[in-house]
Amino acid sequence: MRIGIIGTGVAGSLLAEGLEGFDVTAFERVAPGDQAEAGTGLNIGPNALKALRLNRTARHAALRAASLPWQRWFIDLADGTRLFNLDLREVAEEPGVRIRWSELYRLLRAPVAGCTRSAHALEALEEDAAGRLVPVFRTPGGLVRDGGFDLLVGADGRYSRLRSLAAGEPEGTLLGVCIWRLLVTEAGDCPYDDYGQWFNGNARLLSFRVPGGAVYIAGTFPLGIDRQIPDAMKTAAAQRALFTPADAPPCPAVAWMLAKIDAHVAEIHWARSAIVPVLRHALDGRALFLGDAAQAMVPTLGQGATQAVECGVIAANVLRAGGDAAAVATARDQRVEFVRQFSMESSDTLLPPVDVQAGTAKKRQPDYLAKLRKLYTEVV
Incomplete structure (x- = not known):
């Protein structure tokens, strides 16, 4: 099976690394070294660290070494009144991390540099005589094609070009x-x-x-x-x-x-904060979507990049075992739906008429903490 990966962000890089030995080519729209300081910072949840610890030990160690631990979550009023103070180890097996986007990209892209073609922006999709997808890329030298792929993976973010070409622009909310x-x-x-x-x-x-x-x-x-x-x-x-x-x-x-x-x-x-419907695959399973390309969600619990980690790791496991895009959906979609719904529930205090103190008090209750524990520990 020839696999093409569009985008070497979180999910795309981890997928490419996990498919060592497969015929894999990854395509990244930016040139090497571009956007070295792009983005800001992010927190990555304990569930992503568990996925890496169980499946990608070298990447787990590299991420730990390049980051600061995320050990506590506290909520205050602007005058300093404390409403909530949680040690994540009460609901997780290990802390999360805090890191800069530029450093995260650096450490995830380094292992897959050999199979990555940079400065390739997806422009169009075609088919070859065997019915395989042929991506058309815009490069500094003009339009290029790299033959047909049995599976194209869209790991190119919330505004996925592959998703729009394969299934139309998603209607966001x-x-x-x-x-x-x-x-x-x-x-x-x-x-x-x-x-x-x-x-x-x-x-x-x-x-x-x-x-x-x-x-x-x-x-x-x-x-x-x-x-x-x-x-x-x-x-x-x-x-x-x-x-x-x-x-x-x-x-x-x-x-x-x-x-x-x-x-x-x-x-x-x-x-503006928005969500789009989940879409895991299209074009009769020839296109697979991971991370924000499949499941863009509200950032309240910091699960965007965290779920992209889970996606990249788990999709690689499924494909290595002989599964297809539908099998990845079976492995991911129920989990993603729980995370999306819990993230929405946790966003209640961002909008009136919810009272912040009352809404935060609910986050100290056993049922909410049980959901946090499920979020942070129930990783395949």
Whole structure:
């Protein structure tokens, strides 16, 4: 079987590494070295680390070495009132990690560099006489074809070109929440370390340190009925007003973040939180989708890249055992549906009329913690 992988992000790189000995070619749209500092930071859940520990021990060790441990999750009000403080080892077998996107890409792509063709952007799909899929790529030298593939894997992210060519553009559902992201590199005086969230009403800051002395900050706030991000909100003054308590000064952590927003507002990446329907395969099983290309979800529990890890590892196991795209769906889709629904449930405090303190109190209850334990430990 000849397998082509579109995209060498998290799922694509892990799949390519797991199919050693197969006839595999991976295609990446960026050139080698491009976007070395792209992106910001992310947290990867204990379930991804378990998947790697059980199946890719070298990658598990490399990820641990390149990251900081994610050991705690705390939730405060913007004035510093603590609502929730969880040691992840109460619900997981090992901590998660905190890392920069650029470093994650580096360590996952290195083992598959030999089978990767860079600067190949998928342009179109054709078929050969045997009914195999022939991807057409735009490269710096023009359009190129690399013959037919028995299986094409779309691991090219939320806006997957392979998925759109094989099955049409998915219809996304906006959740009415703006999410913005910022990486602060001058962060030696940051007054916190591990994964924290700070609420002012339903507006939330999320932040943690990542390697290299940097700090990742993300903000969310509810949008109006038109689901658009007003330009007026993309200012330091508007964000300061959004996250400053009405009747108390901001706690030191929030004050530090507000100062960084003031200094770096022009560098913030703005987006709207959305989901798309799950699609695991198309074209009679000749196209398979993994990670965000298959299952883009809300980022509340940090399961985007985490589920991409699970996808890459488990899909490789299934294909090595002789399975096909349908077998990957059997192995993944029920698990993904649980994660998507639990992530949506955990997003309740981001939107009115949910009261943040009441919603957070539910996260301390046994049934919620049991779901966290299922999320973090029930990995194939």
